[in-house]
Amino acid sequence: MTGMSSDSKQQYDVAIIGAGYEGGLLGAILAYKGVKVLMVDNSIHPRFALGESTVRHTFRLMKIIGERFGVPEIKDKFSSASGLHTSVAASCGEKRNFGFIYHREGQHQNPTEATQLVIPPFREGYEAHLFRQDIDSFLTYTAVRYGATVKYRTSVNNVEIDGSGVRLGTAAGEEFRARYVVDASGSFGVLSRALNLRDNPPRLKLNTRCLFTHMIDVKEYDDLVLPNGVPRYPERWYNGTCHHIFDGGWLWVIPFNNRKGSTNQLVSVGLSYDNIRFPRPKDMTPEQEWASFLSKYPSINEQFKDAKPVRDWISSDRLQTSSKQSVGDRWCLTAAAHGSGFIDALFSRGLASSTEVLNALASRLLKAVKDDDFSREKFEYLERVEEANMRINDRLTSTSYACFRSFETWNAWYRIWALGVGLGDLRLTSAYRKYKKSHDESVLPDAEEPMGLFFSQHAGYGELFESCAQQVDAMIAGSASTQQTADEIFRRMRECKFAPPSLKLGDPNAKFINQGTIPAIFQTLKWLMTSAPPEIKEMSMGIMADINPMSPHSRWRTKPALT
Numbered sequence: 008m009t010g011m012s013s014d015s016k017q018q019y020d021v022a023i024i025g026a027g028y029e030g031g032l033l034g035a036i037l038a039y040k041g042v043k044v045l046m047v048d049n050s051i052h053p054r055f056a057l058g059e060s061t062v063r064h065t066f067r068l069m070k071i072i073g074e075r076f077g078v079p080e081i082k083d084k085f086s087s088a089s090g091l092h093t094s095v096a097a098s099c100g101e102k103r104n105f106g107f108i109y110h111r112e113g114q115h116q117n118p119t120e121a122t123q124l125v126i127p128p129f130r131e132g133y134e135a136h137l138f139r140q141d142i143d144s145f146l147t148y149t150a151v152r153y154g155a156t157v158k159y160r161t162s163v164n165n166v167e168i169d170g171s172g173v174r175l176g177t178a179a180g181e182e183f184r185a186r187y188v189v190d191a192s193g194s195f196g197v198l199s200r201a202l203n204l205r206d207n208p209p210r211l212k213l214n215t216r217c218l219f220t221h222m223i224d225v226k227e228y229d230d231l232v233l234p235n236g237v238p239r240y241p242e243r244w245y246n247g248t249c250h251h252i253f254d255g256g257w258l259w260v261i262p263f264n265n266r267k268g269s270t271n272q273l274v275s276v277g278l279s280y281d282n283i284r285f286p287r288p289k290d291m292t293p294e295q296e297w298a299s300f301l302s303k304y305p306s307i308n309e310q311f312k313d314a315k316p317v318r319d320w321i322s323s324d325r326l327q328t329s330s331k332q333s334v335g336d337r338w339c340l341t342a343a344a345h346g347s348g349f350i351d352a353l354f355s356r357g358l359a360s361s362t363e364v365l366n367a368l369a370s371r372l373l374k375a376v377k378d379d380d381f382s383r384e385k386f387e388y389l390e391r392v393e394e395a396n397m398r399i400n401d402r403l404t405s406t407s408y409a410c411f412r413s414f415e416t417w418n419a420w421y422r423i424w425a426l427g428v429g430l431g432d433l434r435l436t437s438a439y440r441k442y443k444k445s446h447d448e449s450v451l452p453d454a455e456e457p458m459g460l461f462f463s464q465h466a467g468y469g470e471l472f473e474s475c476a477q478q479v480d481a482m483i484a485g486s487a488s489t490q491q492t493a494d495e496i497f498r499r500m501r502e503c504k505f506a507p508p509s510l511k512l513g514d515p516n517a518k519f520i521n522q523g524t525i526p527a528i529f530q531t532l533k534w535l536m537t538s539a540p541p542e543i544k545e546m547s548m549g550i551m552a553d554i555n556p557m558s559p560h561s562r563w564r565t566k567p568a569l570t
């Protein structure tokens with residue numbers, strides 16, 4: 008890094024490279040709080056971006072951010088799917104379930120081979136499918152409303168940092184100065200490249216690739232007439248994020264048009280492969296590869312018979328990246344720019360990781376601007392959070408790809424994920440509830456050990472997760488059959504003391520999880536009042552307010568979506 012002259016007129020407190028979800032959200036918070044923010048993006052809104060399916064943790068963290076920093080657009084409009092649909096973008100879809108339908112090559116789907124995690128109908132209701140071009144522009148324009156400067160079509164190609172500040176050089180020869188720089192350029196990783204931080208190869212076990220596009224005229228899987236029928240579970244597959252899984256990969260179907268009132272006709276479609284077993288073919292276009300895939304899976308083929316891409320397919324090489332470091336004096340990489348914000352789209356973890364990191368980053372940056380102290384140690388927590396998310400998501404996802412080899416292993420392993428999601432949600436909800444009452448920063452997630460995605464800092468869950476993953480390792484090594492592996496995971500689930508019995512996690516025949524029914528709620532409340540462990544009881548205090556059917560946020564009071 009070199010020194011710099013101090014005669015620039017364009018001096019900012021914080022420069023953000025990238026005006027996507029991460030850049031837009033951070034820019035909005037900082038600008039609202041009076042920080043002089045510059046956002047630089049080499050593209051212009053609206054523009055395509057991936058990261059379309061939210062999970063509970065995304066909105067839970069948004070609620071915390073809304074309450075903590077007070078930006079009205081985030082607090083009132085962006086912290087629930089219903090708020091988002093009515094006040095941010097009518098082009099977004101709805102997510103009422105995480106669906107996983109298992110397919111075998113050359114055969115029509117067997118309807119007994121599917122699993123579903125229903126999004127419970129309490130609290131804010133449901134999750135969302137984000138049409139990112141509208142979401143990212145909303146966040147960026149909010150930042151502008153509060154005083155941020157946005158430079159579009161401006162490509163950062165040089166970053167210099169020293170004790171006195173940061174200098175961003177652009178492809179057009181402009182120069183911007185700031186006291187701190189945040190790299191939110193996603194997988195482009197502008198800063199990690201400039202500072203030579205990229206691991207080559209990435210320090211991740213998972214090695215997957217993807218081809219994706221947006222399509223029109225995708226059929227609703229539930230309405231297909233298939234030789235063996237369609238799995239009938241509590242929620243329609245089309246009303247959620249549907250994962251068609253098979254040995255070696257999976258396909259996402261994320262409809263934007265599955266909600267009454269949606270103004271969008273499109274569906275996001277992406278095919279992910281194990282990149283070792285199925286490397287990107289050199290002799291095929293993405294269109295040909297897509298056609299070849301459909302010819303092997305007849306039930307999926309029915310869903311896409313009339314579908315047409317509305318934009319060119321994009322085919323990637325290995326998706327995973329990682330950086331050696333994510334914070335330094337006067338700089339940091341957000342989750343996506345570091346590589347921890349995205350491991351694989353399975354389980355839709357990207358935006359939740361991004362939001363977790365931004366919540367922690369925004370509070371530290373506000374303090375740094377005030378104290379004029381941008382030293383690395385003030386931001387060290389971010390590195391821990393990003394590492395924990397990366398490590399556990401890698402373990403979770405690579406184990407899942409191994410479990411795709413049989414339905415019984417998938418049926419067992421998916422419960423480990425579902426339990427972690429539920430308990431992590433409980434933890435975040437409890438933190439939000441306490442913070443709302445007290446505004447005491449010590450109850451917030453970034454005052455504790457990183458979640459490592461959801462609940463992995465809980466000794467019992469961490470042990471369950473790792474011991475079951477090791478069971479799958481044994482299967483990969485050939486020392487256990489798929490059936491033995493599944494049986495062992497189910498056995499451990501039956502012994503688990505911190506999972507509500509109403510989830511029926513130890514029963515292989517209970518293939519969907521639905522905590523939203525009245526009997527399940529009563530069973531869980533009884534368990535909470537009697538045999539639940541103390542830490543679960545503690546986190547559940549006040550839960551009744553959330554599941555109250557008369558609450559203004561309850562889905563029981565809102566009109567159902569298309570059925």
Ligand SMILES: Cc1cc2nc3c(=O)[nH]c(=O)nc-3n(C[C@H](O)[C@H](O)[C@H](O)COP(=O)(O)OP(=O)(O)OC[C@H]3O[C@@H](n4cnc5c(N)ncnc54)[C@H](O)[C@@H]3O)c2cc1C
Pocket residue numbers: 024025026027028029030047048049050056057058059060061161162163164191192193194195197217219277326341343344348349351352355356357358359361
């Ligand atoms: C295949 C795939 C599927 C995914 N699916 C999901 C999902 O279902 N759910 C989920 O939560 N997450 C998902 N993710 C992760 C998600 O895409 C990211 O976490 C999210 O997009 C991060 O947003 P961002 O704002 O950091 O990056 P982006 O949206 O990529 O924004 C980066 C911005 O930086 C700009 N930029 C790039 N280079 C420069 C430069 N040199 N100068 C200036 N600006 C620059 C770009 O134009 C862009 O606007 C997925 C990711 C992939 C790859």
